[in-house]
Amino acid sequence: MVEQSLYPNYPKDLEMVITTNQVNFFYGPTQALFDISLLIPAKHVTALIGPSGCGKSTFLRCLNRMNDTIPHSRVEGEISINQKDIYAPGTDVVELRKEVGMVFQKSNPFPKSIFDNVAYGPRIHGEKNQKRLTEIVEQSLQQAAIWDEVKDRLQANAMGLSGGQQQRLCIARALAVGPKILLMDEPASALDPKSTTRIEDLIGELRTNYTIVIVTHNMQQAARVSDYTAFFYEGRLIECDATPKIFTNPRQKQTEDYITGRFG
Amino acid sequence: MMNNSTEKLILFALRLITYAIVLVIGYILFDIIRNGAPALNWQFISGFPRRSGAAGGIFPAIVGTLSLVVGTIAVSLPLGIGGAIYLAEYAEQNKFNTLIRLAIVTLAGVPSIVFGLFGLGIFVLFCGFGPSILAGSLTLACMVLPTIIVASEESLRAVPKGFRDASLALGATKWEMIRTNILPYSMSGMITGSILGIGRAAGETAPILLTVAAFYLPRLPNSIFDQVMALPYHLYILATQHPEADKIRHMQYGTALVLLLLVLGLSLGAILIRTHFRKKFRW
Numbered sequence A: 001m002v003e004q005s006l007y008p009n010y011p012k013d014l015e016m017v018i019t020t021n022q023v024n025f026f027y028g029p030t031q032a033l034f035d036i037s038l039l040i041p042a043k044h045v046t047a048l049i050g051p052s053g054c055g056k057s058t059f060l061r062c063l064n065r066m067n068d069t070i071p072h073s074r075v076e077g078e079i080s081i082n083q084k085d086i087y088a089p090g091t092d093v094v095e096l097r098k099e100v101g102m103v104f105q106k107s108n109p110f111p112k113s114i115f116d117n118v119a120y121g122p123r124i125h126g127e128k129n130q131k132r133l134t135e136i137v138e139q140s141l142q143q144a145a146i147w148d149e150v151k152d153r154l155q156a157n158a159m160g161l162s163g164g165q166q167q168r169l170c171i172a173r174a175l176a177v178g179p180k181i182l183l184m185d186e187p188a189s190a191l192d193p194k195s196t197t198r199i200e201d202l203i204g205e206l207r208t209n210y211t212i213v214i215v216t217h218n219m220q221q222a223a224r225v226s227d228y229t230a231f232f233y234e235g236r237l238i239e240c241d242a243t244p245k246i247f248t249n250p251r252q253k254q255t256e257d258y259i260t261g262r263f264g
Numbered sequence B: 001m002m003n004n005s006t007e008k009l010i011l012f013a014l015r016l017i018t019y020a021i022v023l024v025i026g027y028i029l030f031d032i033i034r035n036g037a038p039a040l041n042w043q044f045i046s047g048f049p050r051r052s053g054a055a056g057g058i059f060p061a062i063v064g065t066l067s068l069v070v071g072t073i074a075v076s077l078p079l080g081i082g083g084a085i086y087l088a089e090y091a092e093q094n095k096f097n098t099l100i101r102l103a104i105v106t107l108a109g110v111p112s113i114v115f116g117l118f119g120l121g122i123f124v125l126f127c128g129f130g131p132s133i134l135a136g137s138l139t140l141a142c143m144v145l146p147t148i149i150v151a152s153e154e155s156l157r158a159v160p161k162g163f164r165d166a167s168l169a170l171g172a173t174k175w176e177m178i179r180t181n182i183l184p185y186s187m188s189g190m191i192t193g194s195i196l197g198i199g200r201a202a203g204e205t206a207p208i209l210l211t212v213a214a215f216y217l218p219r220l221p222n223s224i225f226d227q228v229m230a231l232p233y234h235l236y237i238l239a240t241q242h243p244e245a246d247k248i249r250h251m252q253y254g255t256a257l258v259l260l261l262l263v264l265g266l267s268l269g270a271i272l273i274r275t276h277f278r279k280k281f282r283w
């Protein structure tokens, strides 16, 4: 349950799905994260903000262990998802990533058909039944609000879609695996305003069923889409609170300076 | 700052060099085709040699070279691609693997006769295969391995990081990621690079000289333990060792032309494979 001293503005009965405790992260000899202790509530949107290079992506990638692939990197501290330490020895990373989906800054559909893109996850997890795959693909595309645009060309190459469509396809592809948590690293930063709005609307719809952690550089976007906001600065978590509180009345001076555009 | 006329001068010089290269290659091709084409007929291609190659056809040599090409592909492609996958995807960046890379690059520069001697020592004598298609293919495979590994590693590394990240984030294991989202896109580059390397090897004389090639063997091989005639070696003999070398120019040119067409065919195959995959996977 929520520690009221640290999170005075969180509802008492808020269920926390991700908890991190004094997390340090190192790229070889350089430390990128210092002592991050953060709670992330279930079925809400949490935004990570902060100046470039402050460690937002690094932190996000710790949550589904994507940093494992970086040579000579190291994590200290504890990260638990549903009370399970995800860095404990013997953790099944495949199971973890089925639970925790990720959407990247640069949309990265595979150079395969739209159908095969969305079916990719279920297929590698052993779904062979064509009827079931078709269902999953349709459902995921609908959830990602792109079904109407692609339903007539599921066999077309995904590379032929527009940037915004590609990003929604990537969201559909992540959803097809059936995650409970969705990590998004600046999912709209490479898109035009109209596509950005669509992605934001989509996040609004997804928040009822998914826990979403989103990194964004866009203050307005954080304010629009998130329920809670965490402010990072130089590898440290400066403050985390309900989004309206952060944007109107932050506790820390650094937060205030950042959101009012005095640096970063 | 370079001014406009220096720029033009450099462009002119580069263009001149290119034309010179094309001219030289064009002349060689022209010479071979002009002198070789009259010799090319069905009898020449499908017939067996007579009078130690002074008359008749070169069918056994064609079969020999083709079987060496097939053998070399069968051995070197899986080994080379496997090695490249290890180096590009699994090997850590440490001193030992740097050393391995260095060894591979060095191996690419080893003279082909050294590979021939190595093949003689290891495959012919030590393994006891005798001079045979097997020993020759293994020797040629050793020779083209560096080319295949380097070309394959490059095309593996060319697959964008985004595909890798996306696969892993969807819960693919490393091997699933490689199998489903790396190999399909790098396959064309790997195969093209490999075939070009093997095409070059098909024309080599030194490595097969001591390991497989027969001086004169007017029959077809029965198994991979048989010796065969091979086009490059046959050409070498006709041109330099044959008592009637001066009188059989048309046989020499004909053989050269067939060898050229064979290598050209391989390259053409490589290009077709590449365009096929390019159309299928583009990003």
Ligand SMILES: Nc1ncnc2c1ncn2[C@@H]1O[C@H](COP(=O)(O)OP(=O)(O)OP(=O)(O)O)[C@@H](O)[C@H]1O
Binding pocket: A027, A032, A050, A051, A052, A053, A054, A055, A056, A057, A058, A059, A070, A217
């Ligand atoms: N693979 C890596 N190897 C070494 N250092 C890295 C690596 N990736 C990131 N860093 C460093 O770690 C720090 C945090 O980087 P990170 O990408 O997490 O920042 P960020 O907050 O996401 O920035 P941005 O807003 O620009 O995306 C930076 O100083 C960065 O240079």
Ligand SMILES: [Mg+2]
Binding pocket: A056, A057, A058, A185, A215
């Ligand atoms: Mg980032």
